[in-house]
Amino acid sequence: MKKETYYVTTPIYYASGDLHLGHCYTTVLADACARFQRLAGKDVFFLTGSDEHGLKIARKAEEAGITPKEYTDQVVAKFKHVWSVLGITYDKFIRTTDEDHVKVVQKAFQKLYDQGDIYKANYEGLYCVPCESFFTESQVVDGKCPDCGRPVELMKEESYFFKMSKYTEWLKDFYQSHPDFLIPEARKNEIYKNFIENGVQDLCVSRTTFDWGVPVPFDSKHVMYVWIDALLNYVTALGYGTENDTLFQKFWPADVQFVGREIARFHAVIWPILLKALDLPLPKQIHSHGWITEKGDKMSKSSGNGFNSLVLADRYGTDAVRYWVYKDGPIFNDSPYSSELFIKTINADLCNDLGNLVSRTLAMITQNFDAKLPKCGPSLTEDKELENKLNHLYEAVKNAMDQQRVDIAIDEIFGVVRAANKYIDVTAPWILAKVDKNRLATVLYHLYESIRMVAVLLQAFLPTTAEKIFEKLGIEKDSPYRKLESITIFHTDLMDYTVHKGEALFVRLDVQKEVAYLTTPIKKEEKQDKQEKAEKPLISIDDFDKVELVVGKILHSEKIAKSEKLLKNTVQIGEEVRTIVSGIAKHYQPEEIIGKNVVVVKNLKPIKLCGVESFGMILCSVSADGKLSLVEPNSSMPSGSEVC
Numbered sequence: 127m128k129k130e131t132y133y134v135t136t137p138i139y140y141a142s143g144d145l146h147l148g149h150c151y152t153t154v155l156a157d158a159c160a161r162f163q164r165l166a167g168k169d170v171f172f173l174t175g176s177d178e179h180g181l182k183i184a185r186k187a188e189e190a191g192i193t194p195k196e197y198t199d200q201v202v203a204k205f206k207h208v209w210s211v212l213g214i215t216y217d218k219f220i221r222t223t224d225e226d227h228v229k230v231v232q233k234a235f236q237k238l239y240d241q242g243d244i245y246k247a248n249y250e251g252l253y254c255v256p257c258e259s260f261f262t263e264s265q266v267v268d269g270k271c272p273d274c275g276r277p278v279e280l281m282k283e284e285s286y287f288f289k290m291s292k293y294t295e296w297l298k299d300f301y302q303s304h305p306d307f308l309i310p311e312a313r314k315n316e317i318y319k320n321f322i323e324n325g326v327q328d329l330c331v332s333r334t335t336f337d338w339g340v341p342v343p344f345d346s347k348h349v350m351y352v353w354i355d356a357l358l359n360y361v362t363a364l365g366y367g368t369e370n371d372t373l374f375q376k377f378w379p380a381d382v383q384f385v386g387r388e389i390a391r392f393h394a395v396i397w398p399i400l401l402k403a404l405d406l407p408l409p410k411q412i413h414s415h416g417w418i419t420e421k422g423d424k425m426s427k428s429s430g431n432g433f434n435s436l437v438l439a440d441r442y443g444t445d446a447v448r449y450w451v452y453k454d455g456p457i458f459n460d461s462p463y464s465s466e467l468f469i470k471t472i473n474a475d476l477c478n479d480l481g482n483l484v485s486r487t488l489a490m491i492t493q494n495f496d497a498k499l500p501k502c503g504p505s506l507t508e509d510k511e512l513e514n515k516l517n518h519l520y521e522a523v524k525n526a527m528d529q530q531r532v533d534i535a536i537d538e539i540f541g542v543v544r545a546a547n548k549y550i551d552v553t554a555p556w557i558l559a560k561v562d563k564n565r566l567a568t569v570l571y572h573l574y575e576s577i578r579m580v581a582v583l584l585q586a587f588l589p590t591t592a593e594k595i596f597e598k599l600g601i602e603k604d605s606p607y608r609k610l611e612s613i614t615i616f617h618t619d620l621m622d623y624t625v626h627k628g629e630a631l632f633v634r635l636d637v638q639k640e641v642a643y644l645t646t647p648i649k650k651e652e653k654q655d656k657q658e659k660a661e662k663p664l665i666s667i668d669d670f671d672k673v674e675l676v677v678g679k680i681l682h683s684e685k686i687a688k689s690e691k692l693l694k695n696t697v698q699i700g701e702e703v704r705t706i707v708s709g710i711a712k713h714y715q716p717e718e719i720i721g722k723n724v725v726v727v728k729n730l731k732p733i734k735l736c737g738v739e740s741f742g743m744i745l746c747s748v749s750a751d752g753k754l755s756l757v758e759p760n761s762s763m764p765s766g767s768e769v770c
C-alpha cells in the first residue's frame with residue numbers, strides 16, 4: 127500500500143548571524159511533527175535551510191571584509207551545528223545560493239514576466255533592511271519599521287513590480303473557501319483586514335542598487351527582491367522546475383508550513399499569489415506561531431536578548447530545551463522565556479513527574495522481583511482506570527499532532543505520567559511489598575507498561591530521554607515494543623524483561639544557582655564558543671597530519687584601519703615571506719610583536735579579512751575568561767622549522 131506523505135517546512139533563516147532560542151522554536155516544533163508522523167508510518171519530508179541573499183547579508187559581509195558567499199558559508203556551518211546539537215532530523219537543508227534553486231527562481235520569474243504579471247516602473251518608498259520589507263509613509267512609526275522598530279531607509283529606484291492586485295478577488299475567494307488555510311484565526315483576520323480586504327497592492331520585486339541577489343533573467347541591471355527568491359525555496363527544494371521533480375510530485379502541496387508571526391503576511395499574501403500565478407497548488411496550512419519574549423520584548427539578536435539555546439542544551443540536555451519549547455513555547459500567542467521559568471518547568475515535569483515515576487517503579491521492581499518484570503494479575507478498578515487512559519493515549523496524541531498541536535500532545539503524554547504517579551499514591555506499593563506480593567506485581571506491571579507506552583510516544587518529542595527509558599526498561603532497539611503499533615492496547619504478556627535502574631533521568635536543579643549561572647555576564651556567545659570547542663570530535667593522527675605547523679618570525683605588523691580586532695602581519699617562514707591577518711589587536715600593539723617567533727598554520731586556505739588577503743593563521747592560547755597570548759616557540763628556533 128502507498129504510504130501517506132507529510133511535508134513540513136520551517137522558514138529559511140537569514141544567514142546573517144547566530145540563531146537564538148526564538149529561532150530554534152520553529153525548528154524544534156517542526157522536528158516533533160516530522161518525527162511523530164514518521165513514527166506513525168508516514169513518508170515524511172522535513173525542510174529547513176538558509177536565506178542568503180539581500181542587502182542585509184551583503185552589508186554584513188562587507189563589514190566582515192569577505193564576500194557574501196564566504197560570509198554565508200560560515201553562518202550556515204554554525205546553523206547546521208545548532209541543528210545537530212538539537213537533534214533536528216531535517217531531510218533537506220536548502221540554501222538559496224544553491225545553483226538549482228537560483229535557476230528555477232529565474233525560470234519562475236521569467237514565466238511571470240512572459241505572462242504579463244511583471245512590469246517595470248519607478249519605486250519610491252521606505253525599506254527596512256533587517257526585515258527586508260517595504261513600507262509606505264503611513265505605515266512607518268516615527269521613521270521606524272512597524273515590525274522591528276529600527277530606522278527605515280528611503281528607496282527610490284527603477285524596479286520591476288509583481289501585479290499582485292490582479293489576484294485580489296481570487297485571494298478573497300480562496301480565504302472564504304479555505305477558512306483553515308492560515309491559523310490562528312485572529313492573525314488571519316488581522317492580515318486579511320490590513321492587506322487583502324481593500325485590495326492587494328502590487329509588489330516591488332527587483333532592486334538595482336546592490337547586486338547580492340538572484341539576477342533578473344531578462345534585465346541584468348536588476349536582482350530579485352529577496353522574498354520572491356526565498357519563498358520559492360519551499361518548492362525548489364523538492365526539485366520543482368527541474369528535470370527530476372519526483373519529490374515535488376510526491377510531496378507538494380505541503381501539509382504544514384510553520385512561520386513566526388512577523389512573517390505570516392508574506393506567507394498569507396505574496397506566497398499564495400505567487401503559487402497561483404505559477405499555476406501551482408497552495409499549501410494545506412500556514413501555521414503562524416507567536417514569539418518567545420524576554421522581559422516583554424521579542425527575543426532577538428538586535429535587542430541583545432537573544433538567548434543561546436546551545437547553552438541550555440549543553441547544561442541541561444537537548445531534551446530539556448525541546449520539552450520547554452513544546453510545553454511553554456508560543457504555539458499561537460507570544461510567551462515569555464526566563465531562566466527561572468525554564469528551570470522550574472524542568473524540575474517540575476521532567477525531574478519530579480517523569481524522573482520520579484521511572485526511578486520509583488524501577489527501584490521497586492529491582493528490590494522486590496530481582497529486577498525482572500513480574501507477571502500481571504487480574505485488574506482491579508484503579509488498574510482499569512489507568513489501562514483505559516493508556517488505551518486512549520495514542521488516539522489523543524494523534525488527534526493533536528494531526529493539527530500540529532505539539533503543546534496538546536505533550537500534555538496528553540505527561541497527563542499519563544501524572545496519572546501513573548497518582549496510581550502509585552492510591553495503590554501504595556511500598557505497603558503491598560510487605561503484605562501482598564501478587565498484588566504488588568500487578569501494580570508494578572501497570573507502572574512498567576505506562577512508562578513503556580509513554581516512552582514509545584516520547585521518541586517523537588524527547589528522543590534521547592525515550593532511548594534512556596527503553597534501556598532502563600530492558601527493551602532492545604529492534605523490539606516491537608518500541609513501535610507505535612504496540613501502544614494502542616495495554617499488553618499483559620510482557621515478561622522477564624530485566625530492568626536497569628541506573629542514574630536518574632533528570633537531576634533536580636537548584637533554581638537560584640542555575641538562574642545565577644544562566645544570567646552571568648559572560649556573554650552567551652562566549653559560552654556557545656566554549657561548547658563548540660568542547661564538542662569537537664576525536665580525530666585520527668592522519669587528520670592531524672594534514673595540518674602543517676611551522677615556526678614563523680613576525681617581521682612587521684600594523685593595524686587594519688577598518689577593524690578593531692585585526693592586525694596585518696608580515697611573517698617570515700624560512701625563505702618565504704607572507705601576509706597573515708590575525709584577530710589579536712585588542713591584546714597586542716603591533717610594535718610589541720615584531721621580532722617574535724610564533725606558530726603558524728601554513729597550509730590554511732587563503733581568506734580575505736577586511737579586504738586584506740591572509741595566507742595562514744598565527745596560533746594563540748585563549749583562557750576561559752578571554753585572556754589571549756601568542757604561542758611562542760623558543761626564540762632560537764629558525765623560522766620555517768616544523769612544529770610537530
Ligand code: MSP
Pocket residue numbers: 136137138139140147148149151152177356357358359384385386387388389416417418419424425426
Ligand atoms: N528569512 C526569513 C524567512 C523566509 S521564509 C521564506 C526570516 N528569517 S529569520 O531568520 O529572521 O526568522 C526565521 C524564523 O524565526 C521566523 O519564523 C521568525 O518568526 C522566527 N523567530 C525569530 N525570532 C523569534 C522569537 N523571538 N520567537 C519565535 N520565533 C522567532 O524571517
